[in-house]
Amino acid sequence: MKKIIKIAAIALLVGICYFGFTTYPKLDLISGFSAKSIASGHFLDHREQSLIEKGDNDIDMIDLATNQIDEAGKWASASVYGLKERKAIYREGLGATLINDDFDVSKPYLVPKRTVPNNTIPFPYGNKETQDTVFSNVNYAKLNAAVANAFDTKGELKKRTRSLLVIYKDKIIAEKYDTGFTKNSRILGWSMTKSITSAVFGVLEKQRKFDIAAPAPIAEWSKDERKQITTSDLLHMNSGLQWVEDYATICDATNMLFQAEDMTRSQLEKPAAHKPNTYWNYSSGTTNLLSGILRKQFKTHQEYLDFWYTDLIDKIGMNSMVIETDMKGNYVGSSYGWATTRDWAKFGLLYLHKGNWNGEQIFNESWVKYTATPTNTSGGRYGGQFWLNAGGFFPDVPKDMYYCSGFQGQMVAIIPSMDIVIVRMGLKENSEFDFNGMLRDILSSVKK
Structure with missing residues (x-):
């Protein structure tokens, strides 16, 4: 015993x-x-x-x-x-x-000023329902089968798609939601928020208020080798700064998202490991550093909070979107953007239309080209805070496709050659979920 x-x-x-x-x-x-x-x-x-x-x-x-x-x-x-x-x-x-325990929950705080949603104009330029449009070159039986195949059958937890939306020539041709989710459900885009952050720079660039080719405006870097890093290097994840992004471990990224009071400083304080524009390294800290750079372009915190919405998000009718802030009031531009599936699709359509939204140029066409051009160190996989298919990562999908991508398989895919935007939100990512097959089967239902 x-x-x-x-x-x-x-x-x-x-x-x-x-x-x-x-x-x-x-x-x-x-x-x-x-x-x-x-x-x-x-x-x-x-x-x-x-x-x-x-x-x-x-x-x-x-x-x-x-x-x-x-x-x-x-x-x-x-x-x-x-x-x-x-x-x-x-x-x-x-x-x-x-x-954390030091945060004063009673302290007054500023909130962004928002515009009222337009419910009188049909989607995508408003939120009113559209009349069904039938395209003779779309095989709807094949399309619907492809969409259905992206979802689990009852009781399964293999594909875990929450929503799937297909837009062709500005019209919704397929839309499906899993149990518990609807067209009004806000869903976290995770790293798709990085693409929103990039777009804000595109707006500032069009307004001639920012030059991404100039050295990043960071005083702490002015006296060391980091002074050579441009904002474009940051947008390309090509700064050469040290950073570890591994969500299975305690690392730079997890410490930033779940410990830091000011997430804009997590990457700022890292030393250089490589020369700029010579080494690609995916970093959520870099995008939050970009959010901090954006904040410094405005005289007041209120202006910073408002600009993302007044000049981009609400301007294209993404009225459901909320980008969450850290304890210091910075937008967590790397990870915390929430929106409905339809509003995520509006963002894709803005890029599909080369920055033009219902007749208004939100950012220049050249910005879209910049976004979708591979940085020279990513093997054709990455542009300006967007992922690319230029290197044929998805072998059965057009190489001109570029896309927003987020943890657990969030995707806004833009396919200019086919005039299509596809949004998939879910809980499984490549390779557990067959994105190549989903995209291939959807696109094959539309004849050019």
Whole structure:
């Protein structure tokens, strides 16, 4: 008996040591991710806690968290076995923000000024429903089969598509939503938000208020080798700065998203590892640094908050979109943009139409070309905060396709040669989800 107790005690000690070594350091990130996800999903999209836990938080280790929502206080908290509790607060207009113990929740805050949605003009230039349009060159049976195939059959959790929208010649030709989601559901785009951040620079460039070819306006870099980094290098993920982006570990990216008060400084403080424009390295910190650069282009914080909406987002009718902020009031331009599937599609259409929105040029045609031109170190995979198919990553899809891409398989695909935009939102990404097959089958239903 004593021997059994001794073995059990040793096993328990080993288990505790293993937990302490492998999991405990990650608890801040686990509870931080969970609290932020619960707060955003619930207060921005009105999802039930159980739906968020079974969907957004159904990730290895994140599912260890125990969550709580406070409706009156508009916050959510999470902990792991009662340890490392984290809290995220919701503020109308700013979305949910993961906070620390030093954050003053009673302090007044600014919110962006928004315009009223236009519900009198049909989609895409407004939000009114459109009349069905039948194109003789579209095989609708084949199209609908391709769309249906992107979704799980009842009870499966293999494809996990939440929504799929196909637009041809500005008309919706296919649209489908998973159970619990509708055309009005706001869905997190994750890194598709990077493309929004890029577009804001495009607007400033058209207004002749910013030169991306000039050295990045960062005072801290003025006396070392980083002074050679241009804003264009940053937009191309080509700065040469150190950065580790690996969401399976504690790294630069996870520390920034779930620990930092000011996310615009996480990349700014990193040293150079390579010369600019010689080494491509994907970095969410770089995009949040770009958000910080944008903030400094305006005299006041209010102007910074407003500009993203007044001159881009609301101007093209993406009225459902909310870009969430960090504790210092910076837009988390790398990751935290929420919008309906239709509004994400409007963003794709803006690029399909070379920056023109219903007769108004939001940014120059040259900006679209810049966006879709491969940076010389990415193997044809990346442009100006957009992913590209120039190198044939999707072998059965036109090489002129370029797209916004986000964690867990969010996609806004723009195919100029076919006048098509495809939006897919979900919880599985390449290669678990067959994007090449989905795109191939949809596009093959439309004859040029």
